[in-house]
Amino acid sequence: MASQTGRNEGAVGGSVLRLDRVSKFYGAKVALDDVSLTVPDNAYVALLGASGSGKTVLLRTIAGFETLDRGVITLKGKPVNEVPAHRRAIGFVFQNFALFPHLSVVDNVAFGLKNAPGVKLDARAIDTKVRAMIELVGLSGLEGRAVTAISGGQRQRVALARTLVTEPQLVLLDEPLGALDANLRSRMCGELRRIRERLGVTFLHVTGSETEALAMGDQVIVLDQGRIAQIGQPDEVYTRPLDARVARFLNCYNLIEGRVEGRGFATEGRLLPCAQIGPAGAEIYALRQDLIEVAPPAQGPNEGPRLPVTFVASEYSGPSITSFFKLPSGAVITVENHLSHRDPQVFEPGRSYDLTWKVDDALILARGTGARA
Structure with a gap:
């Protein structure tokens, strides 16, 4: 090794x-x-x-x-x-x-x-x-x-x-x-x-x-x-990238800025649950693009992590469809849907949705190399 x-x-x-x-x-x-x-x-x-x-x-x-x-x-x-x-x-x-x-x-x-x-x-x-x-x-x-x-x-x-x-x-x-x-x-x-x-x-x-x-x-x-x-x-x-810069090199993670608060991660006006808190000074919530689900906006109490978004556009690349959503802050989240795994979802531009994922799939990372992610 x-x-x-x-x-x-x-x-x-x-x-x-x-x-x-x-x-x-x-x-x-x-x-x-x-x-x-x-x-x-x-x-x-x-x-x-x-x-x-x-x-x-x-x-x-x-x-x-x-x-x-x-x-x-x-x-x-x-x-x-x-x-x-x-x-x-x-x-x-x-x-x-x-x-x-x-x-x-x-x-x-x-x-x-x-x-x-x-x-x-x-x-x-x-x-x-x-x-x-x-x-x-x-x-x-x-x-x-x-x-x-x-x-x-x-x-x-x-x-x-x-x-x-x-x-x-x-x-x-x-x-x-x-x-x-x-x-x-x-x-x-x-x-x-x-x-x-x-x-x-x-x-x-x-x-x-x-x-x-x-x-x-x-x-x-x-x-x-x-x-x-x-x-x-x-x-x-x-x-398991060690920090946000490594995750960025891999080109398959969404990197959301925020801060650790107690046992959660504060970002976009919400406190997201965390399976692990990450290293000291961790400021990045990392979500792999292919591990995110898109759902209608929640009508009741949240079950698990969830973020409200607005649909922007989708791109077809043959084996997958890549969809882009905007967070309330204006940051863009990418969701990858492999067509061999499930039928593609159809989204309406400008419409509100919720992004959901399993708590264990999120990583809490430091920025890395003393620089911005």
């Missing part, structure tokens, strides 16, 4: 990578702030963060493309701070693939082996390894094709094969699916997991997509403003 020193600590078996209090500055700007974590062998770890959170900087420091200002990076038990990038046995797959346009598929894949430091392989050994890797990533038959004459998904596989053929101890992927269209991105998620499992090497996959991180990672690391905000299994991060 990937873990953060002093937080979310879990039993770690064999680890491939350890970061101890790693920091990186660009003048007065803090890019990485005291980051500590352990990444296990033979795992797919997703690193999720918003633009500017420091996730690409973190990847580049691990790879050796950036020097640290503080901290230690350990690979397979050995510190590598002073080891140049080309000797770290770390593979790096760039978002734009960084292929050589004048070389064929087979020559792109072979490039790393032909130019690797240390023991040199003969031409026959290189050809055998390269063709085996091309077959593994599903590109057999395209060996002689120019990389400018193949699709985006195929170019991504060439970039991956070029990295994997050198047998790195760790593979870093910097938003590797970002340049692909939505359908291809979905298919490549499964391909990346299949390839990683076949080889048994750890992938550390950076992404700004919460859907991608939750689908790909055995573990998910959430990076926020250069700090680790949470580490956990995908279902843990999804259902």
